[in-house]
Amino acid sequence: MDFKGSDTITGPRTEDVLPSTATAAVKVVIVGGFGVGKTTMVGAVSEIRPLTTEETMTQASIGVDDNSRIEGKTATTVAMDFGRISISEQLILYLFGTPGQERFWFLWNGLFEGALGAVVLVDTRRLEVSFDVIGRLEERGVPFVVAVNTFPDAPSHPMEALRHALDLPDEVPMVNCDARLRASSRDVLLTLMNYLHALALQRS
Amino acid sequence: MKTPRRERREKLPSPSSPAPDPGSAKGDPERLYVITGGPDGGERAALDLVTMVVACSTPSPTVQPEQAAILRLCRAPLSVAEISAYLRLPFSVVTSLLTDLLATELVESRAPIVRAVLPDRSLLEAVMHGLQRL
Ligand SMILES: Nc1nc2c(ncn2[C@@H]2O[C@H](COP(=O)(O)OP(=O)(O)O)[C@@H](O)[C@H]2O)c(=O)[nH]1
Ligand SMILES: [Mg+2]
Numbered sequence: 001m002d003f004k005g006s007d008t009i010t011g012p013r014t015e016d017v018l019p020s021t022a023t024a025a026v027k028v029v030i031v032g033g034f035g036v037g038k039t040t041m042v043g044a045v046s047e048i049r050p051l052t053t054e055e056t057m058t059q060a061s062i063g064v065d066d067n068s069r070i071e072g073k074t075a076t077t078v079a080m081d082f083g084r085i086s087i088s089e090q091l092i093l094y095l096f097g098t099p100g101q102e103r104f105w106f107l108w109n110g111l112f113e114g115a116l117g118a119v120v121l122v123d124t125r126r127l128e129v130s131f132d133v134i135g136r137l138e139e140r141g142v143p144f145v146v147a148v149n150t151f152p153d154a155p156s157h158p159m160e161a162l163r164h165a166l167d168l169p170d171e172v173p174m175v176n177c178d179a180r181l182r183a184s185s186r187d188v189l190l191t192l193m194n195y196l197h198a199l200a201l202q203r204s
Numbered sequence: 205m206k207t208p209r210r211e212r213r214e215k216l217p218s219p220s221s222p223a224p225d226p227g228s229a230k231g232d233p234e235r236l237y238v239i240t241g242g243p244d245g246g247e248r249a250a251l252d253l254v255t256m257v258v259a260c261s262t263p264s265p266t267v268q269p270e271q272a273a274i275l276r277l278c279r280a281p282l283s284v285a286e287i288s289a290y291l292r293l294p295f296s297v298v299t300s301l302l303t304d305l306l307a308t309e310l311v312e313s314r315a316p317i318v319r320a321v322l323p324d325r326s327l328l329e330a331v332m333h334g335l336q337r338l
Contacts, residue, residue, distance in 0.1 A: 009273050009276075009277070009290060009291060010290065011276070011277045011282075011290050012280075012282070012286070012290070017280045018280050018281050018282070019280070019281075020258070020280060020281065022256070022280075022281045023256050023258070023281055023314040024256075024314070024316075024317055025254040025255070025256050025283060025314075025316040025317070026254070026316060026317050026327070026331065027252075027253065027254045027316065045338060051285070051286060051289035051290070052289055053253065053285045053288040053289050053294075053295055054288070054294055054295070055294050055295045055296060056294050056296075077294075082253075082285055082289075084283075084286075085334065085335070085338065086334070087330055087331055087333075087334030087335075088330060088334060091327075091330060091331070091334070092254075092256075092283075093331060093334065093335075094253070094254045094283060094285065096253065096285075107295070107296075108253050108295055109250065109251065109252055109253070109299075110252050110318070111253065113318070113319070114252055114254075114316060114318035114319065115318075115319060116319050116323070116328075116331075117319070127207045128207060128208060128210075131208075131210040134210065135210070135211075135212075135213040138212065138213040138214070138215060139213050139214070139215060139216045140215070140216070141215040141216075142319075143319075157205055161205045162205075164205075164209070165205055165207050165208075165209050165210065166210050167209060167210045167211055167212045168212075169212070182338065186335055186338045189335050190332060190335050190336070193328050193331050193332045193335065194332070196323055196328050197323075197325060197328045197329070197332070199323065200322065200323040200324075200325045200328065201325070203321075203322055203323075204322060204325075
């Protein structure tokens with residue numbers, strides 16, 4: 001948290017500097033449990049090396065709004081990795097790899113409310129860890145797709161069995177992916193955009 | 205499959221899912237963030253992780269070192285998240301530094317395009333085309 005002085009600040013590499021026209025930004029959130037491949041997916045598609053933004057959660061920010069108690073506060077640092085894809089000279093897509101627990105989400109203003117949509121990354125070895133995340137997205141009305149990150153030692157289940165276990169409506173897209181591969185991760189994002197587009201058509 | 209089964213949930217009525225601000229839903233590039241009162245009584249600009257920030261001037265000797273660093277970083281547009289990452293400062297610290305810089309008009313900010321009740325299809329198509337080029 002201490003500021004190390006501007007001499008030690010390294011900004012973007014020359015090739016990562018955005019043009020002055022780049023003033024419209026959109027974001028997509030990649031959410032899932034620890035070790036499910038969020039950072040890997042962000043890194044696979046990002047044009048910049050993934051960066052990290054963090055926030056400190058104190059007792060006070062958890063809801064005890066009483067300055068007198070700040071003395072005894074416990075602080076937890078919550079980090080989020082993110083990357084960036086330039087869509088055009090004007091439009092930039094940001095991708096945030098977000099911890100699965102909702103109590104961290106409020107730390108960043110409008111993390112989900114402002115996002116175009118979300119990708120829920122699931123690992124079939126620990127399917128239950130995504131139950132709560134999916135429920136929260138449903139409650140908040142955040143459109144999402146489910147990407148099944150295929151680890152070599154993961155049991156392989158037919159997609160329909162996974163859909164049943166996750167109790168997802170037929171319209172919610174589910175895809176297999178390998179988060180390490182750019183093409184595969186890009187296809188997950190395209191699946192999300194196609195789904196959002198279909199929802200937009202439906203509503204108009 | 206032996207895993208337990210999840211149970212589907214219903215969308216909760218607002219305000220748990222506040223509607224996006226209609227003013228920013230269209231991503232009006234001219235719209236600057238309004239500075240609102242913060243919970244501590246201080247003023248805090250409503251900045252998103254992907255609010256784009258660009259410096260309007262070069263650092264003068266009177267600004268704090270952190271703010272001078274922001275002004276140098278933002279010679280080209282940069283998101284609040286990137287500023288936080290490069291300065292290795294928490295998001296909330298960066299937003300309060302930016303609040304001062306916005307109030308003194310040393311930086312300008314552009315609100316992100318947020319999810320709208322009726323999503324903008326041409327925006328989604330632009331994103332799809334951009335992704336297909338990856
Ligand atoms: N085999 C395989 N390994 C992966 C895949 N995605 C991520 N990993 C590995 O799983 C580990 C955790 O991934 P990470 O992206 O750090 O997870 P995070 O905690 O969700 O950000 C890393 O060692 C990755 O290399 C995948 O699709 N296939
Ligand atoms: Mg990670």
